[in-house]
Amino acid sequence: MKNNNYLIFRDDGVGDLLLITPVLKLIKKYDKKSNILLISSSRNNSYAELLLRENLVDDTYNIDQNKLFGRAYSLYYLVRKIHKFNPSVSLIYRQKLQSYLISKIFCKNNFGLVTINSSNYFKKRYRPFKFLTNYLLDDYVVIDQRDNFKNIYVDHWSDFYLDLFKKAYQKIFNKNLSITQKDKKYVKTIDENLNNILIKSLNEINNTSDFILLHIDEKWSNTNWSPHDLDNLIDKIIKSLNVKIIISEGASENSYSDFIYKKYLYKKNKNTDFNISLTSSDKMKNVAIFKDLDIEKLILLSLNASLVITNHGSLTHFSSINDVPVIDLIHKNKKEYLKKYYPKSSVNEQVILNSVEELLIIIKKLYKS
Numbered sequence: 430m431k432n433n434n435y436l437i438f439r440d441d442g443v444g445d446l447l448l449i450t451p452v453l454k455l456i457k458k459y460d461k462k463s464n465i466l467l468i469s470s471s472r473n474n475s476y477a478e479l480l481l482r483e484n485l486v487d488d489t490y491n492i493d494q495n496k497l498f499g500r501a502y503s504l505y506y507l508v509r510k511i512h513k514f515n516p517s518v519s520l521i522y523r524q525k526l527q528s529y530l531i532s533k534i535f536c537k538n539n540f541g542l543v544t545i546n547s548s549n550y551f552k553k554r555y556r557p558f559k560f561l562t563n564y565l566l567d568d569y570v571v572i573d574q575r576d577n578f579k580n581i582y583v584d585h586w587s588d589f590y591l592d593l594f595k596k597a598y599q600k601i602f603n604k605n606l607s608i609t610q611k612d613k614k615y616v617k618t619i620d621e622n623l624n625n626i627l628i629k630s631l632n633e634i635n636n637t638s639d640f641i642l643l644h645i646d647e648k649w650s651n652t653n654w655s656p657h658d659l660d661n662l663i664d665k666i667i668k669s670l671n672v673k674i675i676i677s678e679g680a681s682e683n684s685y686s687d688f689i690y691k692k693y694l695y696k697k698n699k700n701t702d703f704n705i706s707l708t709s710s711d712k713m714k715n716v717a718i719f720k721d722l723d724i725e726k727l728i729l730l731s732l733n734a735s736l737v738i739t740n741h742g743s744l745t746h747f748s749s750i751n752d753v754p755v756i757d758l759i760h761k762n763k764k765e766y767l768k769k770y771y772p773k774s775s776v777n778e779q780v781i782l783n784s785v786e787e788l789l790i791i792i793k794k795l796y797k798s
């Protein structure tokens with residue numbers, strides 16, 4: 430069997446990178462002496478480093494790390510890194526013309542995604558341009574996004590990524606690749622020592638490891654809810670279920686968690702290994718706020734929860750690794766698109782955020798289901 434150096438472009442979000450971890454597993458399974466250089470971004474590089482630790486990739490490069498010095502400088506160091514790696518196969522999961530052109534220069538075999546959209550001027554708008562596709566790529570997977578995603582043929586968006594690797598495998602090894610349901614599972618990256626520290630911290634503040642994880646990030650500002658609505662939801666969950674709630678925050682500050690923090694005078698607890706804030710308020714005594722979580726700690730929180738409530742994002746998918754029930758909050762304008770990005774947990778529901786009462790009914794249904 431041939432050994433190859435795989436150049437993989439996934440320089441976008443954390444969840445996007447998680448969705449190609451089945452591909453990384455398959456490369457290591459069927460091309461055992463292969464090497465993988467993963468091109469990441471500032472958004473997902475911390476997770477890329479976890480994959481490096483787990484030996485799913487052999488090297489990573491943050492495409493944004495030299496961005497402040499200008500585009501030419503950044504491009505020079507990217508090209509230098511790739512040239513030194515000497516790739517033979519490229520898998521392009523982030524569609525940028527730059528990535529296609531670099532791959533064409535350095536790789537013998539190139540595979541990428543091709544999307545079709547429509548506009549006021551074109552019934553079919555290809556990305557990359559149709560006249561370039563056969564020149565740049567040895568094979569590709571077409572994602573037809575027209576007519577509000579009605580032409581999408583896969584069950585889950587991650588199947589596109591596996592289909593692309595299947596095409597690459599057939600081209601390189603001249604035989605078909607059969608993929609099982611087990612092959613489709615996301616990679617679990619768990620530091621058991623850190624996980625034990627988390628469980629210890631949870632027991633110290635809650636006297637229980639049973640909790641609902643409510644992830645509050647900047648995406649809440651895109652909903653029609655106010656911070657008062659969120660406060661009302663938390664109050665109703667506590668009264669209805671008498672359950673502990675952990676609030677986790679996104680990378681950016683947001684008015685929703687700030688409102689809760691300030692209203693109930695939360696203060697940092699110094700007796701735990703995590704940055705946990707508690708309040709003396711009787712109303713919120715069952716609610717702890719975890720601040721400054723890196724991606725690894727956030728993943729561990731989601732894997733230990735009894736239920737995860739989050740606006741659609743990386744936690745939607747990370748929770749599925751441990752089959753944790755998920756309420757995936759989505760915007761009504763993205764319903765057709767995101768239904769192909771559903772959480773893979775056996776118990777899940779994609780919910781368009783309306784009233785507090787409607788969401789509470791779903792929480793009661795999914796909690797400990």
